[in-house]
Amino acid sequence: MAGREEQDEDGPDERAADPSQGVYGISVVSGLLGTGVQNLRAYERAGLLQPDRTAGGTRLYSPEDVARLRRIQRLLTDGLNLTGVGRVLDLEDDLAEARQELEQLRDGGPAPD
DNA sequence: TTTCTAACA
């Protein structure tokens, strides 16, 4: 029955419910993206993302990191190089932040007369 | 698991 939300915790459990918390190992992410672990490290070296690390130093990729990695591959296949990908990701991140600020201004911004 | 090096398209 589906009465219990979490009966068995197989693999990455979402009990944390934190999309920014690293839960996937590099091998798991490499399988999800269909690429080698070496590429994932290359992306990190390029500064495209910084996955969390355990006390032992093992990389832990969060769902957000996986989504970002998918965008990275998308941009790479689009013809961009790692530098261009990092540029786009940085701009997109900045754009998301700007949109958040804009939303705040619209919601509870300075009441116009 | 990590890092590095080498080679290929």
Add this chain to the structure above:
DNA sequence: TGTTAGTA
């Protein structure tokens, strides 16, 4: 330049 492969 990016990816793959092998190695310690």
